[in-house]
Each structure stands twice: as structure tokens, then as C-alpha cells.
Amino acid sequence: MTSAILQAINGISFAALLFLLASGFTLSFGLMRVVNMAHGAYYLLGGYVGLTLAQRTGSFTLAIIGGGAAVVAFGYLVDRLLIRRTGENHLAQVLLTVGVAFVVGDVALAIWGGDNLKIPVPPFLRGAVELPGGMYYPKYRFVLIFFGALVAAVLWLLYRKTQIGAVVRAGVDDREQVSATGINIDRLFVITSGLASFLAGIAGVVGGAFLTLYPGAEWEILVYALVVVIVGGLGSLEGAMIGALIVGLLDAYGRWLLPEFSYFVLFGPIALLMLFRPRGLFGTEH
């Protein structure tokens, strides 16, 4: 019973991390129709930059901001110089961004090496918290749940309750119409893709502090994010929230109950969805 509860908390804290990554992916697709397979590489890049900053300055906050900012700059260049030239050809985008991810992964390997590296966590986030019933749980992952929930709440408010959110939603539905009403859609694209890159970058720092950073981590985390997006529905923020929770919990229980087949547990929701709702829980026609 105790383990079941602890696994649930594990799952929810992983879900918080997945949401950071999947929300950016899903918003870029929703608004710009861009499938960015380099999102996992953005995560790894943000994590490595954050690691270097944390080691140099000793500040975890600076690591998060720096990791995010570095990825925003890199993402902007990739977007402007490469992705922009593919138009709306998804096949070309996938190949192109996979190529970018290969280059980033290989260069990162050359710079930071092939070992598992862990970003140092500040002292006040170390140790464990005591939960009711005499259970102990790592404080860091507990705080991560609140951080994820905070980001989700801010994104949701931004998306649903502010004017810029309304414009983005209108852009998701009909880009030409929005642009015809005199709104600078190009600037909107830059802001959204910058936000997506930033979220991926901070996810790398936050995730690198408990999952560690290593070559190949970019693909592992990307697959989880993809499953989240497939389950939730491409382009839907709410879908990314629900999808992250489903995938996080399934993964935690899968690892606990069927350690050798934990990846296989992920197949269940995908298969069921494909049979009954091929576009995901909140997906719309694209």
C-alpha cells in the first residue's frame, strides 16, 4: 500500500517533467504546424548548459534560467534558418529536425562526454519530506510536482484568459484569418516557439537533477513526450496535461510491477487510443 502511494507520487512528479516538454511540442504544432523532433535535443542541451552554469556559479536558479535562455537562442536559429524553409511538409520537418538532434547529441557528447552527469541540487531541496503515515519521499521530486502544477496553471491562464492566448488560439484554428485581421502572426510564432524552447530547456535542467544527463537521454525523453502528445491529442494544452499524468502514472506502475516490460506498458494506451480515438483524447482534425 505504501509503495503504491509512493509510486503514484513518482508518477505524478515524472508527469510534471513530461508536461514541461510536451506542452511546448504540442503548442508549436498547434500554432505553427511544426513537428520538432529536436525537442529532446533541446532538453539535453538545456540540461548540459545548466549543469555547466551550476558547477561554475553554484546557483540552481541561474542554471534553470541560463539553460532555458541558451535553448531559446538555439531554437530561434534552428527555426529561422532551417525549419522555416520546409513550409508545411511534415516529412521534411521530421527528417530535418532529427538531423539537428543528431548534430546536437554528437556535439554534446564531444563537449560533455559520455558519463551520466547529475546537476547539483541546492541544499534546501535535498533530503526527504515525511508524509502522513510515516512515509518518506525525496523533497526535490515533491517540489517538482508543485513546479509542474504552477507552470501548467500559468500556461493555462495565459492560453485561456489573456488576450495573447486568445490570439494564439485563434491562430491554431485559422492562421490566415488572424493574419488578415492585422495581427502580426510572425511575431506570435516567434513568441510561441521561444516559449516552447524555453520550457524544453528548463525541463532539461530540472530533469537532469534527478534523471541525470547522458548521450541518448534526448531520445528517451522525447519518446515519452511523444506518447503524451499522442494520448492527449496534438495541439491541445489540456491534452498535454492529462496525457502527461496518464503516461507518468503508467510508467511508474509499469516500472514497479513489470520492470522488464516497462516500455511495453506504454503500448497499451497508444493501442487503445488508436482503436477508438486515433486523434487522441483532445485532438482535432488537422
Added chain:
Amino acid sequence: MVVIVLLAAALALPYYAGPFWMGLATQIYIFGLLALSVDLLLGNTGLFSLCHASFFAVAAYTTAILQVRYGVPTALAAPAGVCAGTLLAVVFGISVRTRGVYFILITIALGFIVWGVAYRWSSFTGGDNGVTNVPFPSIGPLAIATHFQYYYLVLAIVILCAIGYRVLVRSPFGLGLRGIKASETRMRSLGYRTGLHLYVAFVLSGALASLAGVLYVYYNRFVNPVTGSFQISVEAALMAIVGGTGTIVGPFIGSGILLGLRNWGSSFFELHAAVMGAVFIATVLWAPDGLVGLARRLRARLRATGKDPE
């Protein structure tokens, strides 16, 4: 004419080139076959699958485990490998319920599941080390003992597959697939069961990838999780695209270019994965129709200016 010259060159290759080139050529045929299986979907139906390494790997693992651990003879182990990979395609085939980006994303996720199982289920698959010491194939008195003999076996199978592929894509079924690629709604209103068409194409494509996997394991003599990795799936797709989709020689040309580049590149550069990545980017930006497409464009231009060499 070009085909005959190429065939003659391939048949004579072991006599004029050393063992290194013969090994490389064998690999090019095997990965070309895998790329051809990807192109059966990509070039004929427009579906872009990124999970073909799964069928390749499941077939390779099945054959290797049966042959090494249970001593099953090749006559059973090789067909069992093809069947296992095809069976996986029968399951993964449900992904044809989706189209476009969803299809791409779902096949990526499915591919990773197979890689994860190969990697984590170490009591059965051998984990990171995989399965080693796979013998050369032998059926009764017909035994392959050298790479020289295996080269001709692979070449013969690849030629048979290419002929079969050509018959398939020119059959009413293959034309139906091309019709779906051009306009699925029109085909559906003409009374075609497009979902079933695509499903059958997916399974056939998986079977072809499985065959390549069996050929691979007997060549490589071991199999590990890398065989089923996302990287192999992407490279197979890239081979088809670099060479030129919708053709038969294209995937083999692409396979030759990529494997050649990797063998040549890895002896010069540290960063050969980054070089691969650069090839991806360059292909998408400058040669989206592949080399066959480039050659066609060039020929069309020459013809237009009246300087056609033919």
C-alpha cells in the same frame, strides 16, 4: 541497360575487389532491402514509417535466439524470424488507422517500445550484449561456409525481392496504393477499401524488413539492441529518400551512399553522427527528391536544351 551493367558489376565484384569491399557490398544490399521495405510505404502510399528497425530487429533476434540457444536448424530458424517480424507488423499495422503526422509519431513510439524491450528484457534478449556467435546458415547439405558464398546468397535474394517488388507495385494492388497516395478520398468513393489496402501494404513492408533482418543476422553474426534502434529506422528512411523514393534502385543507391559515407567518414572524423545529421539536413533542403530525382531533373534540362547525350 543500366540495370544489366550494375548486375554484371555486382556479380563480378568478389573477383576484382577485396574482402572489405565485398563485406561492404553485402551490407549495402541488406540495408538497401530494408530501405526498399520503408519505400514500399513511403514511395507508394505516402505513409512515412519510422519503426522499420523493429521488424528488422525482431526477425534478427528470433533467428539468432532459435539458432544459438536452441540449436534450431536454419531451415526453421530463418522462416521463423521472418514470421515473427511479420507478426509484429500485423500488430503494429493498426497504426494505419492514422495519417500524416500522427502516423509518423506513433510509429516512432512503437519503434522505441521494441528497442526498450530488447534492451531491458535481458534474461531473454541478452540485454546490451545481445545474442552472439550466430553461425552461417546451412540447410541440409547446402551450407554457407564463407563470406564469398554468403555474398552471392544475399545478392540472389535481393534480386528476387526486387523482381517481386516490381511485380507488386505494377499489379492492380500496387496501382491502388498509388491511387491512395494521390487522393485517398477519391479512391474511397470509387469503392476501394483504402484502410485494408494500406494495412496489407504495411504488413508486406514489415515482412520485407524482416527478411532483411534475417539476412543481416547471418552476415553480422550477432544482434544487439542497436539493431532495433530509432537511428536504424531513420537511416533506412533516409536511404530511401537520398536515393529517390518510388523507385527500386533508389533505396540501394541511398544505402550505398550512407554506408559508404559512414565507413569512410568514421575513419576521418570523430563526429560521424553529426555528419549523418548534416546529411539529413542537406537532403531535406537541397535534394528532397533524392539522387534519382536530381538525375531526372538534370536529364530533363539537357533534353530541353537539345543536348541530350542519349
